[in-house]
Amino acid sequence: MAATQVVRSEWTKIRSVASTVWTLGLAAVVTVALGVLISWFSKNEFDKLSDNEKLSFDPTFISFAGMSLGQLALIVFGVLVVSNEYSTGMIRTSLAAVPQRGTFLFSKMAVATCLAFAVGLITSFVAFFLGQSVLGVHKASIGDSGVLRAVIGGGLYMTLIAVFSMGVATMLRSPMLSLGILMPFFFLISAILGNVSATKKFGQFLPDQAGSKIMQVVTPVDDDVPYGPWGGLGIMVLWVLVAVVGGYVLLKRRDA
Amino acid sequence: MIELEGLTKRYGEKMAVNHLTFTVRPGIVTGFLGPNGAGKSTTMRMMLGLDRPTAGDVRIDGQHYDRLKDPLRYIGALLDAKAMHGGRSAFNHLLCLAQSNGIPRGRVDEVLDTVGLTSVARKKAKGFSLGMGQRLGIAGALLGDPRILMFDEPVNGLDPEGIHWIRNLMKSLAAQGRTVFVSSHLMSEMALTADHLVVIGQGRLLADTSMADFIRQNSRSYVRLRSPQRERLLDVLHGAGVTAVEAGGGTLEVDGSKSEYLGELAAEHGIVLHELSPQQASLEEAFMQLTAESVEYHAHSGTVDDPGADGAPGAPGAPGAWGTGPAEGASRPPGPPQSPPPPPGSSSWGSDWKKG
Ligand SMILES: Nc1ncnc2c1ncn2[C@@H]1O[C@H](COP(=O)(O)OP(=O)(O)OP(=O)(O)O)[C@@H](O)[C@H]1O
Ligand SMILES: [Mg+2]
Numbered sequence: 083m084a085a086t087q088v089v090r091s092e093w094t095k096i097r098s099v100a101s102t103v104w105t106l107g108l109a110a111v112v113t114v115a116l117g118v119l120i121s122w123f124s125k126n127e128f129d130k131l132s133d134n135e136k137l138s139f140d141p142t143f144i145s146f147a148g149m150s151l152g153q154l155a156l157i158v159f160g161v162l163v164v165s166n167e168y169s170t171g172m173i174r175t176s177l178a179a180v181p182q183r184g185t186f187l188f189s190k191m192a193v194a195t196c197l198a199f200a201v202g203l204i205t206s207f208v209a210f211f212l213g214q215s216v217l218g219v220h221k222a223s224i225g226d227s228g229v230l231r232a233v234i235g236g237g238l239y240m241t242l243i244a245v246f247s248m249g250v251a252t253m254l255r256s257p258m259l260s261l262g263i264l265m266p267f268f269f270l271i272s273a274i275l276g277n278v279s280a281t282k283k284f285g286q287f288l289p290d291q292a293g294s295k296i297m298q299v300v301t302p303v304d305d306d307v308p309y310g311p312w313g314g315l316g317i318m319v320l321w322v323l324v325a326v327v328g329g330y331v332l333l334k335r336r337d338a
Numbered sequence: 339m340i341e342l343e344g345l346t347k348r349y350g351e352k353m354a355v356n357h358l359t360f361t362v363r364p365g366i367v368t369g370f371l372g373p374n375g376a377g378k379s380t381t382m383r384m385m386l387g388l389d390r391p392t393a394g395d396v397r398i399d400g401q402h403y404d405r406l407k408d409p410l411r412y413i414g415a416l417l418d419a420k421a422m423h424g425g426r427s428a429f430n431h432l433l434c435l436a437q438s439n440g441i442p443r444g445r446v447d448e449v450l451d452t453v454g455l456t457s458v459a460r461k462k463a464k465g466f467s468l469g470m471g472q473r474l475g476i477a478g479a480l481l482g483d484p485r486i487l488m489f490d491e492p493v494n495g496l497d498p499e500g501i502h503w504i505r506n507l508m509k510s511l512a513a514q515g516r517t518v519f520v521s522s523h524l525m526s527e528m529a530l531t532a533d534h535l536v537v538i539g540q541g542r543l544l545a546d547t548s549m550a551d552f553i554r555q556n557s558r559s560y561v562r563l564r565s566p567q568r569e570r571l572l573d574v575l576h577g578a579g580v581t582a583v584e585a586g587g588g589t590l591e592v593d594g595s596k597s598e599y600l601g602e603l604a605a606e607h608g609i610v611l612h613e614l615s616p617q618q619a620s621l622e623e624a625f626m627q628l629t630a631e632s633v634e635y636h637a638h639s640g641t642v643d644d645p646g647a648d649g650a651p652g653a654p655g656a657p658g659a660w661g662t663g664p665a666e667g668a669s670r671p672p673g674p675p676q677s678p679p680p681p682p683g684s685s686s687w688g689s690d691w692k693k694g
Contacts, residue, residue: 084440087408091438098430099423171421175478178386178415179438181404338388 088180088189096163096193105159106197109152109240110205114212116148121213128220140300141222142232145213146206149236149297150269153243153290156198157264160247163194164329165257177338187252187333191326195245202240206233228299231311235296238315242293243268246322252329293318339364339517340385340486344394347380347541354380356541357394362519364485367512369532369549370521373629377541378521379417382490386415398486408439413486414479419471424464428455428474431463432481441482449477468495476507486517493527505531525625529553539629556624561597563590564613565604574607575600589613 096102124144131139167173180186210233214221222229251260268290275285285291286307295307295314309317340362347355355377362368372378383389385396387403398406398413406412422431432446450456453473458466463474472492479487489508493501508531512518522528528535528549535552537545545552565571568588575582575592580600582590592600597616604611 087440088438091434091436094430094434094437095423095426098427098434099425101425166423170423171418172423173421174383174386174388174417175421175435176438177388178417179410179435181387181406181409337383337390 085185085189088185089193091180092190092193095190096197099166101162101166102159102197105155105162106201109155109159110201110208112155113146113148113152113205113240114209116151117145117209117213118148118216120147121145121216125217125220134303138300138302139220140298140302141214141217141220142210142229142299143297144217145210146232146236146294146297148209149240149294152205153240153268154265156202156240156244157247157268158261159198160194160244161251161257161260161264163190164248164251165255165260168255169257174338183333184330187330191245191248194248195241198244199237199241202244203234203237205240206236209236222299226299228311232297232299235311235315239293239296239318242315242318242322243290246289246318246325249322249325249327249329253325253332287317289318289321292321339399340519341397341400342381342385342394343396345381345384345391345396346393347377347384347389348392353541355384355391355538358538358541358543359394360536360543360546362486362517362536363534364517365512365515366533367508367518367520367531368534368536369528370519370536370538371523371525371528371625372521372538372544373523375540376538376629378538379490380541381538382415382417382488382519382521385488386413386417408441408482410435410439410441410482410484412482412484413488414482414484415488415490416472416475416479416492417488417490419468419475422463422471422474422478425462427460427462428466428477429459431474432477435478436481439482445481445483449480452480453477469497469500472496472500472504476504484516487511487519489518489520491521491523493522493524501527525621529621537625537628544628552624553621556619556621556628558593558619558624560617560619561592561595561600562613562615562617563592563600563604563611564588565590565609565611567609570607571604571609571611574603574609578603591617 121141121144124139124141128136128139167176177183177186180189210224210229214223224230224233247260247264250264251257254260254263272285272288272290275281275288276291277285292309292314295309296311298311307314342358342360345355345358346353358377358381370378370381380389384391385398385403396403398409403409403413426434428450429446432449433443435441436443436446447456447459450459453476455470455473455477458470463471466474472495476489476492479489487508489504492504492508496504505527508518508520512533520528520531532549535545535547535549536543547555562585563571563582568590571590572582575590580592580595580603582592585591597614601611601614604614
């Protein structure tokens with residue numbers, strides 16, 4: 083069975099369901115809109131900041147602030163791409179057509195990942211340029227050192243969030259269970275662990291906190307994070323690999 | 339050809355399929371019969387490589403399913419009509435299946451036409467009726483023009499016209515030399531469709547025989563008698579060397595004698611008869627007898643008059659669904675039990691869809 087056939091088939095699947103458009107659309111709109119809003123607030127509040135805060139002011143990172151909410155739509159996208167197969171019973175039809183489960187899973191993930199990357203990258207660039215235009219005098223330029231890396235990194239971050247969700251959904255199968263674990267994980271647990279000083283050290287190694295380092299251009303003054311932008315992204319990639327390999331192993335071993 | 343060898347599947351403590359060995363041959367329709375929970379669907383899932391056998395082996399044309407290149411071109415299956423994404427259109431559902439097996443796009447339109455869904459090809463599958471969903475599933479099975487076809491209870495929930503259509507479809511597929519394997523819990527349905535019969539109960543093989551043989555061995559013909567002078571009639575029959583069996587409700591049953599002879603015998607002795615009728619025991623009863631010990635989900639007895647109202651605890655589906663007649667001991671259904679429904683004229687099932 084040629085993998086190109088399966089990739090083509092998965093592309094037909096993903097483009098022919100409504101959830102693809104609204105999850106990715108929502109991710110882009112929320113990320114950009116919230117980013118613009120927060121950029122606007124930040125500009126107005128700039129004069130009230132302390133000297134240290136002014137030194138740590140990172141206009142690039144601020145324009146990506148919407149991602150904390152927009153990533154939730156990407157999680158839904160990643161979960162639905164996989165768990166739709168299970169919740170509808172399509173999985174049996176799919177695996178009867180493509181009994182090589184590795185080919186099936188990785189073709190599906192490849193298609194969804196490319197789509198998420200395309201949307202993520204466009205979103206990231208739009209969020210950056212609109213955010214900067216709102217920030218006015220405080221704005222960063224795409225040519226500044228580290229800025230292009232941060233903007234492309236924003237696209238990579240969004241993509242990895244989606245892939246991580248696909249891996250988790252492959253392991254758990256149920257969309258409700260997957261969302262019920264991923265949503266609080268990214269929206270609550272990570273934030274709580276990151277803000278309580280006792281758990282901060284651990285929170286730094288969670289996929290979203292480590293991964294979002296790639297979008298930082300200005301290192302905060304009292305920063306004690308033990309990794310750089312690419313190191314952080316590497317930590318996130320490790321999480322993603324664990325989720326994907328776990329999903330693959332379970333899919334391979336389980337009855338469909 | 340599908341070959342099973344000692345195929346076994348255990349779910350925890352439960353033996354769903356127990357050492358099945360049989361062969362499904364080309365050119366005929368092979369019926370796969372068993373009561374609820376017998377293991378039919380599990381067997382079919384293992385044939386498609388969806389469930390891994392605990393022991394044993396199943397081969398499609400000598401190969402394991404996952405070794406087939408573009409399996410839809412070898413074997414098409416309808417397992418569950420709802421096994422599709424409801425938000426996807428019928429066309430796109432079939433297109434993604436076709437693309438995964440390198441089947442040309444034009445074939446999608448062909449099979450949609452075959453099953454009569456052309457006019458709703460762009461509609462989402464979740465709006466489809468049970469019958470339309472079933473047809474879309476069958477279209478998927480036909481997509482790769484496979485030599486082997488497999489249907490799990492294809493007539494479930496269909497109206498008579500739909501049932502007739504599927505029956506003819508399966509026969510014509512077999513007539514083209516294809517292997518057709520179809521499961522059911524209705525013996526009467528199989529008697530009309532299948533040439534060969536594989537019966538299982540609680541995962542075990544109970545029969546593997548040609549339909550003709552099964553009918554010959556299992557269709558019992560007898561005469562039912564009812565008389566106000568029952569004791570005298572019994573004496574007379576006994577005197578003539580005829581064995582009569584009391585069948586409840588004051589009726590007697592006589593095996594292997596002609597009704598003409600019994601009528602004349604009664605007249606000779608001046609016995610009044612209220613009933614003298616030739617009967618044919620249904621294949622359904624033969625099937626029920628065969629599987630009696632292995633039926634997992636019994637309906638409660640004692641409500642024989644209304645078997646449909648039985649609430650068997652833990653029984654999935656309708657407990658009375660697989661028997662047309664009431665349980666043993668009750669009066670047998672009169673007349674030949676399998677009369678085919680009238681053919682629905684020249685209009686094929688689904689033709690109304692084509693008209694739009
Ligand atoms: N995934 C599973 N996990 C646990 N038990 C299962 C599973 N699938 C089937 N079984 C059990 O295996 C037995 C056989 O089930 P199966 O669905 O194969 O029967 P069937 O002959 O298709 O029945 P029906 O006519 O009701 O469709 C049943 O007792 C069922 O409860
Ligand atoms: Mg079944």
